[in-house]
Amino acid sequence: MKLSVLLVFVPADSGVDGPSLLGETGRPGILGSLKDSLLKNVIKRAQFAIPPLSLMILSSIREEGVEQHICDLRFETLPLEREWDLIGISVQTGAVKPSFELAALLRRKGFRVVLGGPYVTIFSERCRAHGDTLVIGEADDVWREVLVDLKRGRLKPEYRASELPDLSVSRPVDKSALDPRNFFTTNVLQTTRGCPYSCDFCNVHVMNGHQLRHRSIPDVVAEVGRFLEKDRRIFFLLDDTVNADEEYAEKLFGELAPFGITWVGQATTKLGENRRLLDVFSASGCGALLVGIESLAEASNRAHGKFHNPARRQAENIRAIRSAGICVYGSFIYGLDEDTAEEAGAIEAFLDDTGIDVPGINLLRPIPGTGVFDRFADEGRLLHDRNDHDAFRFSWGQEMLYRPKRMPLDEFIPSYTALTRRVFSVRHALRRAAAAPTLKSAVLMFNLFYVHMYGLSRRDLARQMEELCETEGGRSR
Numbered sequence: 404m405k406l407s408v409l410l411v412f413v414p415a416d417s418g419v420d421g422p423s424l425l426g427e428t429g430r431p432g433i434l435g436s437l438k439d440s441l442l443k444n445v446i447k448r449a450q451f452a453i454p455p456l457s458l459m460i461l462s463s464i465r466e467e468g469v470e471q472h473i474c475d476l477r478f479e480t481l482p483l484e485r486e487w488d489l490i491g492i493s494v495q496t497g498a499v500k501p502s503f504e505l506a507a508l509l510r511r512k513g514f515r516v517v518l519g520g521p522y523v524t525i526f527s528e529r530c531r532a533h534g535d536t537l538v539i540g541e542a543d544d545v546w547r548e549v550l551v552d553l554k555r556g557r558l559k560p561e562y563r564a565s566e567l568p569d570l571s572v573s574r575p576v577d578k579s580a581l582d583p584r585n586f587f588t589t590n591v592l593q594t595t596r597g598c599p600y601s602c603d604f605c606n607v608h609v610m611n612g613h614q615l616r617h618r619s620i621p622d623v624v625a626e627v628g629r630f631l632e633k634d635r636r637i638f639f640l641l642d643d644t645v646n647a648d649e650e651y652a653e654k655l656f657g658e659l660a661p662f663g664i665t666w667v668g669q670a671t672t673k674l675g676e677n678r679r680l681l682d683v684f685s686a687s688g689c690g691a692l693l694v695g696i697e698s699l700a701e702a703s704n705r706a707h708g709k710f711h712n713p714a715r716r717q718a719e720n721i722r723a724i725r726s727a728g729i730c731v732y733g734s735f736i737y738g739l740d741e742d743t744a745e746e747a748g749a750i751e752a753f754l755d756d757t758g759i760d761v762p763g764i765n766l767l768r769p770i771p772g773t774g775v776f777d778r779f780a781d782e783g784r785l786l787h788d789r790n791d792h793d794a795f796r797f798s799w800g801q802e803m804l805y806r807p808k809r810m811p812l813d814e815f816i817p818s819y820t821a822l823t824r825r826v827f828s829v830r831h832a833l834r835r836a837a838a839a840p841t842l843k844s845a846v847l848m849f850n851l852f853y854v855h856m857y858g859l860s861r862r863d864l865a866r867q868m869e870e871l872c873e874t875e876g877g878r879s880r
């Protein structure tokens with residue numbers, strides 16, 4: 404009989420994974436519940452409902468005598484009626500508490516639990532008590548060792564990847580551990596890993612290194628062909644910067660053009676300066692790109708270690724990307740260190756000027772393990788104890804977690820909420836969808852979803868303002 408392994412992805416308790424908990428006070432009424440279940444359904448069917456690539460990679464590692472299954476708790480229930488020889492949990496920073504609670508429940512029921520993922524990689528000591536085994540680092544190669552030891556009945560308390568895996572080695576991903584009906588698409592892949600940049604609010608470069616590691620082009624091309632046999636839906640490329648190596652990207656996407664797929668990914672706006680690569684992206688079926696604009700104030704981006712896309716070139720580059728027929732999701736962070744209240748007006752004017760199809764105006768989430776978290780903690784600017792990671796809500800909830808440098812909270816919060824009220828309106832959603840160069844219905848859906856989500860964020864922030872006034876006697880500085 405085969406040994407069976409279950410790999411679990413845990414939802415965060417707010418934001419895209421659970422709108423009801425965002426800003427709701429008390430129990431929602433019938434209308435509230437209806438709206439909530441409708442929204443959950445929209446989310447389930449929306450772009451966020453992609454399967455976890457990490458668990459797809461691990462479950463594709465074939466070891467004789469072992470079978471592996473994936474359970475994505477955002478969309479499935481835990482199949483505990485079965486006996487599992489090992490249960491692996493992917494611990495993401497937005498969902499540490501529910502992950503540890505799940506691990507405790509499973510261990511009480513007698514299951515052996517292995518923990519891995521970004522949080523385990525960065526904070527292994529904090530995880531040690533919560534699992535029987537920890538896997539630290541990228542597990543593409545180490546996971547086989549775990550499975551072999553499981554078969555021998557000799558699981559170790561800890562496995563650590565001695566080096567970052569060489570991605571040019573072929574590791575075909577097989578999606579049989581997934582139920583495709585649960586997802587918006589199952590066509591999820593990465594062509595590169597690692598990031599040459601060092602933005603201080605991000606920890607990709609901490610976890611995955613500064614050197615960009617490439618998969619082999621024939622491998623990616625073969626994977627796209629294989630994926631298409633079972634699922635013809637849209638492709639999500641999870642690379643942090645799909646144009647980080649322009650030469651590689653030009654060759655790869657040139658070879659993908661004949662498949663006739665539609666794909667979305669993340670890029671830097673530098674793409675707008677490379678006409679040839681833009682044309683290749685467009686011919687290969689690129690429908691939308693998320694670009695990190697962060698602040699329009701150059702000094703703010705510099706203060707956070709982001710140097711690679713100067714604000715002054717952003718508008719022109721975005722216009723070039725859109726005129727190549729590719730939608731732009733523009734991601735801003737309002738409240739970076741040199742931002743003043745003028746940034747709000749600058750963002751609004753920039754949106755009008757460039758026609759960005761889907762704006763995301765985020766509040767900075769200082770995530771433990773990033774440079775910005777440590778710096779804010781040292782400067783006394785975090786609103787919670789630096790050692791109590793559970794006190795912070797990192798996922799897409801929207802109360803403030805820190806004090807901005809150039810604006811007191813009682814100036815910043817009203818400025819931010821007034822901005823999101825103006826930017827995320829039904830009128831703007833309709834207008835953006837009508838003007839989108841492609842994928843008009845997705846642009847409409849995303850914008851309408853944000854009308855709702857930013858509304859919840861405003862409620863969170865209003866409540867936080869009240870609390871701050873109470874606890875700080877009217878001083879929210």
Ligand code: B12
Pocket residue numbers: 410413414415418419420451453454455456457458460461491492493494495496497498517518519520521522524525538540541542543546593604605606607641642643768770772797798799800
């Ligand atoms: C796609 C994605 C999402 C999707 C997730 C959907 C999905 N099904 O994956 C969505 C949009 C929902 C999302 C949401 C969020 N995300 Co996100 N996301 C990503 C992104 C771009 C790719 C993730 C990925 O697939 N990576 C590739 C895989 C192969 O790498 P991996 O996940 O690290 O897995 C490897 C190891 O960690 C390990 N491993 C992972 N799990 C397990 C489990 C076991 C048992 C074992 C043994 C090993 C293991 O082995 C894997 C193979 O080597 C990353 C950026 C990145 N480069 O990773 C950000 C990233 C993971 N997200 C991040 C954040 C902050 C969030 C949010 C909190 C954002 C927000 N403010 O709401 C939420 C949290 C959601 C949640 N439930 O917790 C941060 C996480 C930082 C951290 N330290 O955890 C990242 C790194 C982005 C960043 N720039 O900082 N995200």
Ligand code: SF4
Pocket residue numbers: 598599600601602605606607608643644695
């Ligand atoms: S935010 Fe993007 S560009 Fe900056 S370090 Fe992270 S992955 Fe790299």
